[in-house]
Amino acid sequence: MGDETDPTADPTVSDRLAAEALIIDVDGYEGPLDLLLSLSRTQKVDLRKISVLELAEQYLAFVTQAKMLRIELAADYLVMAAWLAFLKSRLLLPPDPEAEGPSAEELAAHLAFQLERLQAMREAATRLMARDQLGRDFFARGETEGIARIRETSYDVSLLDLMQAYARIRTRDEFRPYAFDRKNLFTMEQALERMRGVVGFAGEWTDLSTYLPDGWGTEPKRRRSATAATFAASLELAKQGQIEIRQQDTFAPIAIRARSLPRGH
Amino acid sequence: MTMPFDIPPMGEQERMVEAMLFASARPLTLREMEKRMPQGCDAAEALAALRQRYEGRGVQITRVGEGWAFRTAPDLGFLMQQQIAEQKKLSRAAIETLAIVAYHQPVTRAEIEEIRGVAVSRGTIDQLLELEWIRFGRRRMTPGRPVTFVVTEEFLDHFGLESARDLPGLKELRAAGLLDNRPMPGILRSEEEPGAKGQSEMFEE
């Protein structure tokens, strides 16, 4: 760092050494507050009884020295210097009863508080790291046994559901006026029914085409009808919030997955 | 009773073996343990004492190859399984299909489709078979000899029925006009059915 010093500044050798020591340290500081905390230690008093005035002078002296040695100080160090210079002048002058805002004493007390708090957190951090630590001082079970998860699905269907379903079919039958060729037509309603039944199992993204009903995937006419109906049904299910749809790119395969709904009410 | 070095008392050695076996990701041999313990320790003796201590406990020290390891007591294996009960709604297609099988059994797939007015997907039938609510009945003695479906004991159990004939509400449904008195679709089948072919391909896969 010596080569960065300006010979024309002409400080005495001991001054320069002291300043350099300070500057070498500056790299290690994490900012003005860190530096202030470090400076405050030279006062060797309880942080609660620290002289903020003295501290401000120390800090300003540090900044001046750094400037003399043409050390680039980060902006926040200079901001702090300006603020401390202001605080110092306020502390030295008799209080102005007209002045608005906090008194110099309040500002000084806050700075002292900040320093004390930072110091307290540092000590807390040291104490924390000094504790026995898992994987270093004490250990968990090395060879764990997993829990085999056995899924037991039960279906929630009552006799009433069954009867109502049957009644629904039978009454619908009577009003069915005309039986169209359903051989090659897969309706959205069918697709919806089909998908409602199976979509619950799709936790992962699954290509929509895998939801085409068996026997509808090869013959073009049937495939078209089934694809259109399945797509329309998936839109409907997405609208109802039961599934999510995604398409990675234009014309890319469309994928769906079940949306996990919160259970219960 | 003078000891050459400060050999830890046996109780301490036992603790050491306990901790090592616990924390190790694989079984440890006596040699491996002794190497880690202070000089003069007797891992074998400590292990023997420790094994005794764990006798009848929830975990036991068992020999695995050349080494030793903690293992869950065999009778507690059930704790290492977690039953996840899931309640699911049956799809409308499945409920309807099931209802048709219950009311019309024995019934063929083509008949189910005729009654529902829509195709019955393989998945729906499979699901009901898997739930053991329906099973295959006798083949119909019609061209193509299609299989029929009937409901199972499990079905009756689940819905609290003595027999499918007792399906409560069948008469009531009919009385309410919800069921017409047409002959069972099965009887119509032979004329109407494009199905003979359809059925044979249906269960071939």
Added chain:
Amino acid sequence: MTMPFDIPPMGEQERMVEAMLFASARPLTLREMEKRMPQGCDAAEALAALRQRYEGRGVQITRVGEGWAFRTAPDLGFLMQQQIAEQKKLSRAAIETLAIVAYHQPVTRAEIEEIRGVAVSRGTIDQLLELEWIRFGRRRMTPGRPVTFVVTEEFLDHFGLESARDLPGLKELRAAGLLDNRPMPGILRSEEEPGAKGQSEMFEE
């Protein structure tokens, strides 16, 4: 001696808790254990008996947040030295940030920066999140709705703490007002919450 159901005797329940805790590396709550035990079991009572049984042994039952876990006794750490996984050195910034989150939680990033007097780099927070020692807490109900950070159960587990209340020196720090989030006098900090609030909600959950 009739029991309503076949509730296993307490000795058996103790074995069950022992087996479950042994098999798991992560702490288990009483609820989790009871769910796996036969109906009518009292995991809390079984655990209490078991804890006593393991007192002074090579492995111990420790409380971690809501859960319980077996851990080797700290004085035997030397036996496991070989097993110590490479621990990434935490930077001073990370260690201090961690302490601030632990003692001030829930705490916003702005508050951490205010306390340390310097900006907190993204990497520091990321590292602590990755270690799963901190996690996002609730958003602060102040303008901008900043996220807060809190420590996790993994943090408690790692440092052998039963709860965040047991952080060393917490009471003294709080009594000295050093956990206050005091704003600079004269500065109306509308974007942040005025002090004491954070403290009162700190350990409520």
